[in-house]
Amino acid sequence: MTKRPEAMAAFFNDRATIYDQQQLINADGGIEGYQRLADFIPTATNQILDLVCGTGLELAAIFAKLPTVKVTGIDLATNMLAQLRKKYADRNIQLINADYLQADWGPTNFDVVITVMSLHHFTTTEKLTIYERVFQKLPVGGRFINCDYMIGNNDQTQADSFAKAQQQALTAYHLDDQHRYHLDTPLTVKTEQHLLRQAGFAAVQQVWSNHNNVMLLAEK
Numbered sequence: 001m002t003k004r005p006e007a008m009a010a011f012f013n014d015r016a017t018i019y020d021q022q023q024l025i026n027a028d029g030g031i032e033g034y035q036r037l038a039d040f041i042p043t044a045t046n047q048i049l050d051l052v053c054g055t056g057l058e059l060a061a062i063f064a065k066l067p068t069v070k071v072t073g074i075d076l077a078t079n080m081l082a083q084l085r086k087k088y089a090d091r092n093i094q095l096i097n098a099d100y101l102q103a104d105w106g107p108t109n110f111d112v113v114i115t116v117m118s119l120h121h122f123t124t125t126e127k128l129t130i131y132e133r134v135f136q137k138l139p140v141g142g143r144f145i146n147c148d149y150m151i152g153n154n155d156q157t158q159a160d161s162f163a164k165a166q167q168q169a170l171t172a173y174h175l176d177d178q179h180r181y182h183l184d185t186p187l188t189v190k191t192e193q194h195l196l197r198q199a200g201f202a203a204v205q206q207v208w209s210n211h212n213n214v215m216l217l218a219e220k
């Protein structure tokens with residue numbers, strides 16, 4: 001019998017205090033992806049939107065590069081945000097404790113939108129909606145950086161089997177709200193790039209990877 005999927009917020013709330021240590025061991029490439037991300041943020045950046053900021057692992061290198069940058073971070077898990085606040089009490093951060101699919105991302109247009117290790121729980125349809133929304137939030141020339149668990153070797157059968165396992169788990173436990181359960185459904189890098197172009201991004205390139213941890217840079 002498939003294991004009952006854990007609710008997303010509870011999963012991360014329960015692990016918030018050990019998250020950083022575990023994540024740096026579990027993510028392919030460890031700290032390197034978090035550090036490299038800052039390389040792709042232009043020095044003239046004033047405002048960043050971090051979709052699912054968690055404890056803010058990706059923000060350390062960004063603040064080292066741009067100490068006064070304003071960051072808006074959205075995350076579902078209160079305890080993850082509490083860890084982030086402790087680490088960056090002296091930084092210019094606005095936090096929104098909400099589901100980012102439903103939350104208002106605010107009136108601001110951002111120079112850069114980032115998201116790290118968040119999108120591998122969504123379907124292609126949900127992702128396209130998110131990418132279209134990100135596109136609207138950026139000026140021409142603005143950047144979207146997505147570093148996530150993707151199928152690095154582009155084997156579509158793996159993506160299909162994750163999607164199948166997700167459906168089986170949801171059906172077995174009569175769950176219908178997919179993105180609020182901690183179930184992995186990574187897509188291939190090819191599909192991710194295709195969705196970003198479909199959302200309107202003119203230039204999409206893979207700028208870093210370590211096995212299944214892949215960073216895509218999309219420019220409007």
Ligand SMILES: C[S@@+](CC[C@H](N)C(=O)[O-])C[C@H]1O[C@@H](n2cnc3c(N)ncnc32)[C@H](O)[C@@H]1O
Pocket residue numbers: 008009012023052053054055056057058074075076077080098099100101115116117118179
């Ligand atoms: C693997 S962590 C990534 C956090 C951070 N970006 C990092 O790389 O360390 C995933 C985060 O996504 C958040 N999350 C998952 N689904 C979400 C949603 N629909 N809306 C907002 N946050 C969500 C979880 O609460 C968790 O903090």
